[in-house]
Amino acid sequence: MAASRFAVTRGPLELGRLVELVSLRPDEGATTPGAVATFLGLVRDRNLGRRVHHLEYEAHEALARRAFQRIDEEARGHWPGVVLAIHHRVGRLEIGDASVAIAAGSTHRAEAFAACRYAIERVKQIAPIWKHEVFDGGDVWIEGATADPDDEAARAEAMRRACA
Amino acid sequence: MRVRIRLFARLRDLAGAEELARDAAAGATVADVWAALVREYPALEPHGRTVSAAVNDDYAPMRRLVEDGDEVAFLPPVSGGRR
Numbered sequence: 001m002a003a004s005r006f007a008v009t010r011g012p013l014e015l016g017r018l019v020e021l022v023s024l025r026p027d028e029g030a031t032t033p034g035a036v037a038t039f040l041g042l043v044r045d046r047n048l049g050r051r052v053h054h055l056e057y058e059a060h061e062a063l064a065r066r067a068f069q070r071i072d073e074e075a076r077g078h079w080p081g082v083v084l085a086i087h088h089r090v091g092r093l094e095i096g097d098a099s100v101a102i103a104a105g106s107t108h109r110a111e112a113f114a115a116c117r118y119a120i121e122r123v124k125q126i127a128p129i130w131k132h133e134v135f136d137g138g139d140v141w142i143e144g145a146t147a148d149p150d151d152e153a154a155r156a157e158a159m160r161r162a163c164a
Numbered sequence: 165m166r167v168r169i170r171l172f173a174r175l176r177d178l179a180g181a182e183e184l185a186r187d188a189a190a191g192a193t194v195a196d197v198w199a200a201l202v203r204e205y206p207a208l209e210p211h212g213r214t215v216s217a218a219v220n221d222d223y224a225p226m227r228r229l230v231e232d233g234d235e236v237a238f239l240p241p242v243s244g245g246r247r
Contacts, residue, residue: 058173060237062221124244128218130173131243141174144244147216149223 005085006068008061008129013101015040018085022105031081033105037112039120041100043093047142050135057090057099060128064088070149071122075104078159079111084119088129118162125154165190165232167197174240175215179205188230194219195226197236214241 005021019036043055068086075082083105093099100123104116123129126149131142148154169184176182179201188197194217202209217224218237230236 060170060172060218060221060239063218063223063237063239066221125242126223127242128172128237128239129243130240132173141177141240142243143174143214143241145241146214147223147239147242 004065005072005083006065007087008059008064009087009089010091011089013040013087013089013098015098015101015103018087018101018103021085022083022103031107033083033112034107035109035112036103036105037109037116038104039100039102039116040098041120043095043097043099045095047133047135050133050137052095053134053136054095055093055099056132056134057088057093058130058132059088059090061090063128067127067149068123071119071126074122074155075115075118078118079106079115082106082111082115084115086119086123088123088127090129114162118158121158121161122155125151125158165192165230167230167233168235169197169201170235170237172237172239175208175211175238178207178211181205192230193226194224194228194230194236197230198226198238201238211240215239216241 015038022036023033045052072084075084085103087101089099102116102119104112106112126147133140133142165188166185167188171179216239220235
Protein backbone atom coordinates (compact mmCIF):
# COMPACT_ATOMS: atom_id res chain seq x y z
CA MET A 1 0.00 0.00 0.00
CA ALA A 2 1.26 3.43 -0.94
CA ALA A 3 3.01 5.42 1.77
CA SER A 4 2.25 8.70 0.04
CA ARG A 5 -0.82 10.82 0.72
CA PHE A 6 -1.42 10.99 -3.05
CA ALA A 7 -1.47 7.73 -4.96
CA VAL A 8 -2.82 5.85 -7.95
CA THR A 9 -2.80 2.17 -7.23
CA ARG A 10 -3.75 -1.18 -8.79
CA GLY A 11 -4.39 -2.90 -5.47
CA PRO A 12 -7.38 -2.55 -3.13
CA LEU A 13 -7.70 0.78 -1.30
CA GLU A 14 -7.18 0.80 2.46
CA LEU A 15 -9.09 3.64 4.06
CA GLY A 16 -7.39 2.98 7.42
CA ARG A 17 -4.04 3.72 5.81
CA LEU A 18 -5.29 7.10 4.57
CA VAL A 19 -6.59 7.93 8.04
CA GLU A 20 -3.12 7.17 9.42
CA LEU A 21 -1.50 9.34 6.78
CA VAL A 22 -3.51 12.40 7.80
CA SER A 23 -3.44 11.67 11.54
CA LEU A 24 0.26 11.10 12.12
CA ARG A 25 1.83 14.41 11.28
CA PRO A 26 5.50 13.92 10.45
CA ASP A 27 6.42 17.59 10.64
CA GLU A 28 7.68 18.55 14.06
CA GLY A 29 5.57 21.09 15.88
CA ALA A 30 2.49 20.66 13.68
CA THR A 31 -0.91 20.44 15.34
CA THR A 32 -2.36 16.94 15.64
CA PRO A 33 -5.78 16.68 13.97
CA GLY A 34 -8.79 16.44 16.23
CA ALA A 35 -11.02 15.18 13.43
CA VAL A 36 -10.75 13.00 10.33
CA ALA A 37 -13.57 12.78 7.76
CA THR A 38 -13.40 10.09 5.10
CA PHE A 39 -15.02 9.30 1.76
CA LEU A 40 -15.08 6.05 -0.16
CA GLY A 41 -16.48 5.84 -3.71
CA LEU A 42 -17.75 2.39 -4.73
CA VAL A 43 -18.58 0.79 -8.07
CA ARG A 44 -22.38 0.81 -8.50
CA ASP A 45 -24.27 -2.08 -10.07
CA ARG A 46 -26.49 0.24 -12.11
CA ASN A 47 -25.77 3.34 -14.15
CA LEU A 48 -28.24 5.26 -16.34
CA GLY A 49 -30.57 2.28 -16.35
CA ARG A 50 -27.83 -0.12 -17.39
CA ARG A 51 -26.84 -3.18 -15.38
CA VAL A 52 -23.13 -2.71 -14.89
CA HIS A 53 -20.91 -5.77 -15.09
CA HIS A 54 -17.59 -4.18 -14.13
CA LEU A 55 -15.53 -1.02 -14.65
CA GLU A 56 -12.07 -0.47 -16.00
CA TYR A 57 -10.35 2.64 -14.67
CA GLU A 58 -7.45 4.26 -16.42
CA ALA A 59 -5.32 7.23 -15.33
CA HIS A 60 -2.51 9.46 -16.41
CA GLU A 61 -0.83 8.50 -13.18
CA ALA A 62 1.83 11.17 -12.74
CA LEU A 63 -0.61 13.91 -13.69
CA ALA A 64 -3.25 12.45 -11.36
CA ARG A 65 -0.87 12.55 -8.41
CA ARG A 66 -0.12 16.17 -9.21
CA ALA A 67 -3.84 16.93 -9.44
CA PHE A 68 -4.36 15.37 -5.99
CA GLN A 69 -1.53 17.49 -4.62
CA ARG A 70 -3.06 20.59 -6.17
CA ILE A 71 -6.43 19.79 -4.56
CA ASP A 72 -4.66 19.45 -1.20
CA GLU A 73 -3.08 22.89 -1.70
CA GLU A 74 -6.41 24.42 -2.72
CA ALA A 75 -8.09 22.96 0.36
CA ARG A 76 -5.35 24.22 2.66
CA GLY A 77 -5.67 27.66 1.11
CA HIS A 78 -9.29 27.73 2.22
CA TRP A 79 -9.11 25.71 5.45
CA PRO A 80 -5.63 26.29 6.92
CA GLY A 81 -4.29 23.24 8.71
CA VAL A 82 -6.37 20.74 6.72
CA VAL A 83 -4.43 17.72 5.45
CA LEU A 84 -5.79 15.48 2.68
CA ALA A 85 -4.94 11.99 1.53
CA ILE A 86 -6.35 10.92 -1.86
CA HIS A 87 -5.88 7.46 -3.35
CA HIS A 88 -7.50 6.26 -6.58
CA ARG A 89 -7.56 2.72 -7.84
CA VAL A 90 -7.12 1.81 -11.52
CA GLY A 91 -7.54 -1.38 -13.52
CA ARG A 92 -10.53 -3.70 -13.44
CA LEU A 93 -12.94 -3.10 -10.57
CA GLU A 94 -15.92 -5.24 -9.67
CA ILE A 95 -19.28 -4.09 -8.26
CA GLY A 96 -18.81 -2.89 -4.69
CA ASP A 97 -15.06 -2.32 -5.02
CA ALA A 98 -13.76 1.03 -3.78
CA SER A 99 -12.44 3.18 -6.62
CA VAL A 100 -11.49 6.31 -4.67
CA ALA A 101 -10.63 6.93 -1.02
CA ILE A 102 -10.20 10.31 0.66
CA ALA A 103 -9.31 11.28 4.21
CA ALA A 104 -9.33 14.85 5.47
CA GLY A 105 -7.73 15.66 8.79
CA SER A 106 -8.33 18.92 10.59
CA THR A 107 -8.36 20.45 14.03
CA HIS A 108 -12.15 20.44 14.10
CA ARG A 109 -14.86 18.37 12.38
CA ALA A 110 -16.53 21.14 10.37
CA GLU A 111 -13.40 21.79 8.30
CA ALA A 112 -12.69 18.05 7.96
CA PHE A 113 -16.15 17.32 6.51
CA ALA A 114 -16.06 20.34 4.19
CA ALA A 115 -12.54 19.65 2.91
CA CYS A 116 -13.40 15.98 2.30
CA ARG A 117 -16.43 16.95 0.21
CA TYR A 118 -14.43 19.60 -1.63
CA ALA A 119 -11.74 17.02 -2.42
CA ILE A 120 -14.08 14.49 -4.03
CA GLU A 121 -15.79 17.22 -6.09
CA ARG A 122 -12.40 18.41 -7.36
CA VAL A 123 -11.19 14.85 -8.04
CA LYS A 124 -14.23 14.42 -10.29
CA GLN A 125 -13.47 17.69 -12.05
CA ILE A 126 -9.73 17.63 -12.64
CA ALA A 127 -8.20 14.20 -11.97
CA PRO A 128 -7.15 12.66 -15.32
CA ILE A 129 -8.97 9.40 -14.68
CA TRP A 130 -11.32 7.62 -17.07
CA LYS A 131 -13.93 4.99 -16.51
CA HIS A 132 -14.79 2.35 -19.09
CA GLU A 133 -18.12 0.77 -18.20
CA VAL A 134 -18.84 -2.79 -19.29
CA PHE A 135 -22.55 -3.48 -18.99
CA ASP A 136 -25.01 -6.14 -20.11
CA GLY A 137 -25.06 -5.65 -23.88
CA GLY A 138 -22.09 -3.37 -24.46
CA ASP A 139 -19.42 -1.04 -23.16
CA VAL A 140 -18.94 2.71 -23.06
CA TRP A 141 -16.41 5.34 -21.98
CA ILE A 142 -17.93 7.57 -19.32
CA GLU A 143 -16.95 11.17 -20.01
CA GLY A 144 -17.89 14.31 -18.11
CA ALA A 145 -16.37 17.73 -18.54
CA THR A 146 -13.09 18.82 -20.07
CA ALA A 147 -10.48 18.88 -17.31
CA ASP A 148 -9.29 22.42 -16.65
CA PRO A 149 -7.70 23.05 -13.25
CA ASP A 150 -7.84 26.81 -13.84
CA ASP A 151 -11.61 26.86 -14.45
CA GLU A 152 -12.65 29.11 -11.58
CA ALA A 153 -16.37 28.45 -12.07
CA ALA A 154 -15.82 24.71 -11.55
CA ARG A 155 -13.74 25.38 -8.47
CA ALA A 156 -16.40 27.71 -7.08
CA GLU A 157 -19.02 25.02 -7.67
CA ALA A 158 -16.92 22.47 -5.72
CA MET A 159 -16.60 25.00 -2.89
CA ARG A 160 -20.34 25.66 -2.94
CA ARG A 161 -21.07 21.95 -2.63
CA ALA A 162 -18.49 21.55 0.13
CA CYS A 163 -20.08 24.28 2.18
CA ALA A 164 -23.75 23.50 1.45
CA MET B 165 12.62 18.30 -32.99
CA ARG B 166 10.86 15.22 -31.74
CA VAL B 167 8.07 14.88 -29.20
CA ARG B 168 6.54 11.88 -27.50
CA ILE B 169 2.75 11.74 -27.67
CA ARG B 170 0.53 9.81 -25.26
CA LEU B 171 -3.15 9.15 -25.83
CA PHE B 172 -5.62 8.09 -23.18
CA ALA B 173 -8.98 6.33 -22.94
CA ARG B 174 -11.30 7.00 -25.89
CA LEU B 175 -8.62 8.90 -27.83
CA ARG B 176 -6.30 5.91 -27.58
CA ASP B 177 -9.04 3.58 -28.76
CA LEU B 178 -9.85 5.84 -31.74
CA ALA B 179 -6.24 6.13 -32.85
CA GLY B 180 -5.38 2.54 -31.97
CA ALA B 181 -2.14 3.86 -30.51
CA GLU B 182 -1.05 4.65 -26.99
CA GLU B 183 2.38 6.19 -27.49
CA LEU B 184 3.85 7.81 -30.57
CA ALA B 185 7.01 9.70 -31.40
CA ARG B 186 6.55 12.44 -34.00
CA ASP B 187 8.54 15.30 -35.47
CA ALA B 188 7.39 18.83 -34.78
CA ALA B 189 8.56 22.07 -36.33
CA ALA B 190 10.45 24.63 -34.28
CA GLY B 191 7.94 26.97 -32.65
CA ALA B 192 5.18 24.35 -32.71
CA THR B 193 2.49 24.50 -30.03
CA VAL B 194 0.48 21.74 -28.39
CA ALA B 195 -2.34 22.71 -30.77
CA ASP B 196 -0.01 22.12 -33.76
CA VAL B 197 0.89 18.66 -32.42
CA TRP B 198 -2.82 17.89 -32.08
CA ALA B 199 -3.56 19.17 -35.61
CA ALA B 200 -0.87 16.92 -37.07
CA LEU B 201 -2.28 14.00 -35.12
CA VAL B 202 -5.77 14.66 -36.48
CA ARG B 203 -4.38 14.62 -40.04
CA GLU B 204 -2.90 11.21 -39.29
CA TYR B 205 -5.96 9.90 -37.40
CA PRO B 206 -9.07 11.72 -38.74
CA ALA B 207 -11.28 9.88 -36.22
CA LEU B 208 -9.85 12.20 -33.55
CA GLU B 209 -11.16 15.34 -35.28
CA PRO B 210 -14.53 15.67 -33.46
CA HIS B 211 -12.72 15.54 -30.12
CA GLY B 212 -10.69 18.71 -30.66
CA ARG B 213 -13.32 20.79 -28.90
CA THR B 214 -13.18 18.82 -25.65
CA VAL B 215 -9.59 17.59 -25.50
CA SER B 216 -7.22 18.85 -22.84
CA ALA B 217 -3.46 18.44 -22.75
CA ALA B 218 -0.56 17.88 -20.42
CA VAL B 219 3.11 18.49 -21.15
CA ASN B 220 5.64 16.60 -19.05
CA ASP B 221 3.02 15.57 -16.48
CA ASP B 222 1.52 19.02 -15.98
CA TYR B 223 -1.69 20.41 -17.45
CA ALA B 224 -0.85 22.76 -20.31
CA PRO B 225 -2.89 25.09 -22.54
CA MET B 226 -3.08 24.28 -26.25
CA ARG B 227 -1.09 27.46 -27.02
CA ARG B 228 1.93 26.20 -25.05
CA LEU B 229 5.13 25.86 -27.09
CA VAL B 230 6.60 22.38 -27.18
CA GLU B 231 10.29 21.62 -26.93
CA ASP B 232 12.45 18.79 -28.17
CA GLY B 233 11.92 15.70 -26.03
CA ASP B 234 8.66 16.89 -24.49
CA GLU B 235 5.97 14.39 -23.61
CA VAL B 236 2.61 15.68 -24.82
CA ALA B 237 -0.46 13.88 -23.47
CA PHE B 238 -3.94 14.33 -24.92
CA LEU B 239 -6.79 13.77 -22.50
CA PRO B 240 -10.49 13.26 -23.25
CA PRO B 241 -13.01 14.72 -20.77
CA VAL B 242 -12.52 13.10 -17.38
CA SER B 243 -15.09 10.74 -15.94
CA GLY B 244 -16.59 13.36 -13.64
CA GLY B 245 -20.02 12.53 -12.33
CA ARG B 246 -22.39 15.20 -11.06
CA ARG B 247 -23.70 13.34 -8.00
